[in-house]
């Protein structure tokens with residue numbers, strides 16, 4: 001089977017125009033989501049309105065995607081999977097690819113290059129190194145600590161960004177925009193805070209701080225498209241449709257949404273031509289998405305993981321999962337959000353349930369359930385505290401926490417099974433250490449909730465910890481469906 005490249009790529013499958021050779025964007029975190037979201041929007045914007053917005057893509061450590069894309073003249077496929085059908089489209093928007101671990105100096109030089117007007121990020125929630133308990137930069141994190149000494153030591157992506165901005169400040173002072181495309185509340189503001197804390201901890205000179213204050217913007221943005229991991233089946237499906245071998249395709253649902261603040265210091269692609277929405281209510285959209293979609297997604301993944309559902313749609317098909325998610329959304333998440341103007345929550349929720357039923361996409365519960373310690377902070381803390389303050393018990397937030405604990409930090413003697421074992425959890429070891437020798441399920445929960453994994457404002461709520469422990473006890477003794485029914489008051 002011939003490999004995809006520029007000479008054999010079918011023109012009619014191309015998304016938008018080919019990018020020009022000139023690059024205007026540097027992207028850190030060349031993973032699945034960037035390639036199916038910002039890259040696609042940028043190609044579409046340039047097809048309609050032009051601009052020198054080719055992308056320099058930076059992978060963190062692995063050469064896998066880069067080697068495959070380079071062998072294909074930077075082209076790759078989006079395998080769009082939905083109940084309505086399957087389609088392949090080709091993206092041609094990257095013009096240079098780097099691996100940060102191998103070319104750290106080159107990454108800083110690309111960030112500092114005045115031709116580059118936007119630095120986009122998908123470095124994952126944990127990549128911001130924000131302390132769960134204090135909200136401050138984790139200066140003690142080994143990668144951050146090692147990166148503080150100087151630009152040559154920059155290991156973490158956040159540090160590469162910060163040292164790249166220092167280089168830019170010292171060389172050209174050219175204005176630039178840093179655009180986080182990660183699932184975080186106040187994503188831009190958070191990025192700015194972490195960058196500033198890093199620069200202050202590194203002791204950089206005052207003019208650099210002035211430059212970042214005045215010449216670098218950090219707009220907030222809400223990003224949305226369900227983009228699972230690639231596997232051999234993805235490649236086989238693309239091959240069948242295209243008649244070409246693509247080693248770097250990305251599966252994705254059809255739905256896509258991007259809401260951004262229009263605060264760009266040095267211009268931007270005409271993303272509105274691709275359907276992006278520019279709004280001053282972005283933080284409200286972020287909350288809607290992080291709670292209704294991502295918060296529910298976490299709950300589906302942990303309930304699914306504990307009931308042998310390998311995919312989100314197979315979990316969502318279970319009545320007790322669907323009922324739990326509806327209760328979480330309508331009783332606990334929605335009342336916690338000041339909705340954007342004109343927003344129709346029922347239509348949004350109906351659309352979510354439809355998206356979660358996408359068996360063709362087959363998004364994995366293990367993917368969605370990964371990194372829970374970084375993600376649940378964005379999702380359950382405020383809605384839980386809100387209800388507790390009103391004297392009500394947030395049963396579904398407690399169920400989310402209990403099922404997460406059951407999956408990644410199970411009490412002694414409980415085996416959550418193979419799907420839970422597949423979930424990546426950066427705090428797995430720390431959680432195991434914190435709970436070692438716990439005297440029972442209540443003590444186990446107490447050690448997690450007060451162990452620095454959650455802010456004290458939630459961890460200190462005894463009544464919430466009691467409820468988590470009750471539900472965790474039911475999960476371990478009678479199973480997750482029984483716990484979900486208990487949370488539903490059945």
Ligand SMILES: NC(=O)c1ccc[n+]([C@@H]2O[C@H](COP(=O)([O-])OP(=O)(O)OC[C@H]3O[C@@H](n4cnc5c(N)ncnc54)[C@H](O)[C@@H]3O)[C@@H](O)[C@H]2O)c1
Pocket residue numbers: 028029030031032033034058059060061122123124125126127157181182183184223224225226227228
């Ligand atoms: N996949 C989705 O459905 C989706 C949807 C919306 C938003 N997002 C956001 O995009 C992020 C990345 O998702 P993805 O699907 O591209 O994942 P991915 O695993 O394909 O890519 C993650 C990228 O992040 C970087 N990274 C990984 N671990 C890191 C670490 N410990 N520190 C710093 N950087 C690290 C790597 O460079 C990697 O290329 C998510 O965490 C989320 O915030 C994803």
Ligand SMILES: O=P(O)(O)OC[C@@H](O)[C@@H](O)[C@H](O)[C@H](O)CO
Pocket residue numbers: 125183223224225226227293294297298367368369370371375
């Ligand atoms: O990407 P994460 O790791 O923040 O969360 C997992 C999923 O909820 C998420 O990837 C969704 O698929 C995505 O946020 C949809 O836009």
